[in-house]
Amino acid sequence: MSTVTPTRTPAGTPGGTPTTGASAVSTTAAIGLVAEREITSQVRSKAFLISTAITLLLILGGIILSSVLGGGGDEEATDTVALVGTSETVSASTLDVREVASRAEAEELLRSGEVDAVVLADDSPAGVTVLGLEEVPGGVVGTLTVQPEIELLEPPTGNPGLRAVVGIGFGLAFMITALGSGTMIVQNTVQEKQSRVVEILLAAVPARVLLAGKILGNWVIGVSTAAAMAATAALGLAVTGQGELLAMLTAPMLWFVLFFLVGFVLIASVFAAAGALVSRQEDTGTVMQPAMMLVLLPYFGVVFFADNPLVMTILSYVPFSAPVGMPLRLFFGDAAWWEPLISLAILVVTAWLVSLVAARMYENSLLKMGSRVPLREALKRT
Known part of the structure; x- marks a missing residue:
């Protein structure tokens, strides 16, 4: 059974609760x-x-x-891209470039997993558009001399x-x-x-x-x-x-x-x-x-x-x-x-x-x- 131990309360404060305006500061x-x-x-x-x-x-x-386990090996890997048209923004020394004749052919390679991305030379403001499946590899965008337009064929829902x-x-x-x-x-x-x-x-x-x-x-x-x-x-x-x-x-x-x-x-x-x-x-x-x-x-x-x-x-x-x-x-x-x-x-x-x-x-x-x-x-x- 619980017992209550009595205790004293400060003077002028019934129940220990301050009652004056000045006590607000002390509280x-x-x-x-x-x-x-x-x-x-x-x-x-x-x-x-x-x-x-x-x-x-x-x-x-x-x-x-x-970060090391998830992306350590990707930094040294060479991304493979399908190139449609001629673009001076693509460096063949840093990317494995495969030239194809049409966008349809490039998209087929992308969906089959044979390439990591597609680089399209077009009349967009940047002059180039990068296609990805669910995402575009950062290594591809990083090697381009301009900031390209990006399109995803299968944008992830989450x-x-x-x-x-x-x-x-x-x-x-x-x-x-x-x-x-x-x-x-x-x-x-x-x-x-x-x-x-x-x-x-x-x-x-x-x-x-x-x-x-x-x-x-x-x-x-x-x-x-x-x-x-x-x-x-x-x-x-x-x-x-x-x-x-x-x-x-x-x-x-x-x-x-x-x-x-x-x-x-x-x-x-x-x-x-x-x-x-x-x-x-x-x-x-x-x-x-x-x-x-x-x-x-x-x-x-x-x-x-x-x-x-x-x-x-x-x-x-x-x-x-x-x-x-x-x-x-x-x-x-x-x-x-x-x-x-x-x-x-x-x-x-x-x-x-x-x-x-x-x-x-x-x-x-x-x-x-x-x-x-x-x-x-x-x-x-x-």
Whole structure:
């Protein structure tokens, strides 16, 4: 059975809640102090620093390794092109050129796989058009002295492999940062309850201020970690010469950061409320499991349903998966310009409502020791 440990509240603030206009400044300062305490405790943790460094190295190494394995042998290979007409833009020293009489014959060679591309000398502004099947080899375009017109005989409707890779990337970034920070919030909250430090903290600041400071501090850590991961991925893409993919990812990554800023508050509120329900580290697993599923949902959702337009559309509006689902749809051009705005608005409202519920649970449970606090008791009005 849970027991309640009484604590003192600051003078002039019934229930520990500031009541004067001047106290608003002290409340802001108190939130900052709690946030600073959270940030400092994590930054000084060797486990956090080592795990973050390993994660960044894995991201960089994975991008470099995939580039080497996926395109290492293509750089030295000579592309074969079918040339229709005479064009001074084609260098026979860098391309394996096969002259053909007509476009129809060249297209037949292209469809059969005998050539990698077709170069047509025509009356277009560039004087040359390059034909490809589903894509045009970069080596062909790079050897031409002008920027040609490009036509694809069989334009791809999508790239399942790239969709899966980008989806996993967004999902991992959200999962690692949110899950790591959320776990830290739960552990710190339970440790403070178990060591009775929370009684000292609540004698100085109200529970809602303590909660806000914890969320803010871990928000800073989470956003910084996500930014470091994005910067590392951008560095890896730039180093491996995947500038085109990096350019395509820029806008979706900005949307991902924007959604992450709000989505993290939502996740952190859930973890903080969960941590306040128990007072022993061995009991954290029972309260963390539901919260962890809310974080794992975006990851598994984009991995298993990345090719399903209907499911991805739904996931892009569900608050817990929107930080992953919407940027992914934007990357592949599957979302209209107004969709991320509506999705973000839904996420903001949900985060606000969940944070209010979490604050009530936090206040009602923080001083109750012993067995796990029942959810009904944590949600009751005081």
